Amino acid sequence: MKYIEKLRNSGLRPTKQRLQICEVLFDTEKTFHFTINDLANKIRKQLNNKISLATVYNTVHAFEKKGYLKQIPINSNQTYFDTNVSDHHHFYDLKDEKLIDLEASEVGPIKILKQINGKKIKSVEVLVKLED
Amino acid sequence: MKYIEKLRNSGLRPTKQRLQICEVLFDTEKTFHFTINDLANKIRKQLNNKISLATVYNTVHAFEKKGYLKQIPINSNQTYFDTNVSDHHHFYDLKDEKLIDLEASEVGPIKILKQINGKKIKSVEVLVKLED
């Protein structure tokens, strides 16, 4: 398994559940956006496997902390995650409530002209809301 | 009362509660960020007044729909609103969990170089995360 080492190197034990979640998250051609519920359903369907919702929460948060997933800053009742951890942005289609990636290269360079006392910029994220 | 007309013109009846909420929200020198709970507490303290939490929710949503308030897209368990409805952006201090305004003029022009089929851009919002 290609994920065993990756997990070990992160200080995460490669458990059956984590490896399965890795498969669903990272064994895909394209990156994608998901909520915890989306993911739990996908695992159950795709792997015909019951997995505790608590484990999905735990794992997603562990992976996020390690930088394998990103949270998408958006107002919704559910939290959205992204398997695309590269520097990029999002469209949000207000009508269909769907997210679409917007690569950093598809946005002109962003200059932040204001500084905050002892703080450093960790990330700059753009959300473009779409309407019909 | 200066807000009576404003409310009437929006098709909202100028009730005692709405006028009081207007006072707390808009009778300030500076704009500010708040959650529903922040606001409810502020009203109770500042106006020595009990007001139903449900009314605060109703009113804030009504005001948002009318464009007197903006929701701030950020991941938090609570929804943040802004009395600053001008085109602007935000810093988010990850450590202190505080929001700071970032005026549009303090960000270089943002060019969105990707188009989505039949959709129009409604807004472009930047979130700058800060760390120490």
Place this chain on the structure above:
DNA sequence: CACTTTTTTAGAATCGTTATAAACTAGAAA
């Protein structure tokens, strides 16, 4: 005042997320 519609309200319901504590598992050491 009489009447209709909107609004407020307390409390219940909902639902995403987190906490709990017991059972289980991985890894290491003997």
Place this chain on the structure above:
DNA sequence: TTTCTAGTTTATAACGATTCTAAAAAAGTG
């Protein structure tokens, strides 16, 4: 292997923000 320990999984309870409900109150109209 066997034993041990810390890390993990799990079902379920708890939590908390938000929404719903339905009845009472207030606003607007004639």
